[in-house]
Amino acid sequence: MVRPTRVTNSLRAIREQAGLTQAEVARRVGVTRQTLIAIEQGKYSPTLELAFQLCRVYGVRIDDAFDYPEES
Numbered sequence: 001m002v003r004p005t006r007v008t009n010s011l012r013a014i015r016e017q018a019g020l021t022q023a024e025v026a027r028r029v030g031v032t033r034q035t036l037i038a039i040e041q042g043k044y045s046p047t048l049e050l051a052f053q054l055c056r057v058y059g060v061r062i063d064d065a066f067d068y069p070e071e072s
Contacts, residue, residue: 008067012040014058029053 015025026036029050038044039054046054055062 006042006069007045008042008069009039009065010067011054011058011065014060014065015040018058020057025054025057028057 015022022033022036022040026033029036030053031050035044039046039050051062051066055065058065
């Protein structure tokens with residue numbers, strides 16, 4: 001059985017390094033704090049637009065924040 005490949009992220013570490021709270025980031029990108037928590041925990045994958053917005057807030061490139069593993 002082939003398992004679906006998951007997008008992973010390092011958003012929590014990036015946010016913490018930037019010294020920002022979940023509430024502050026959520027407000028800046030227009031989502032709830034609960035949505036940001038789910039994204040950081042990998043329970044929810046953001047839209048491409050939201051992913052770019054988050055990366056702009058953090059000042060990082062999208063491939064520095066998100067990883068899509070190669071198929072084996």
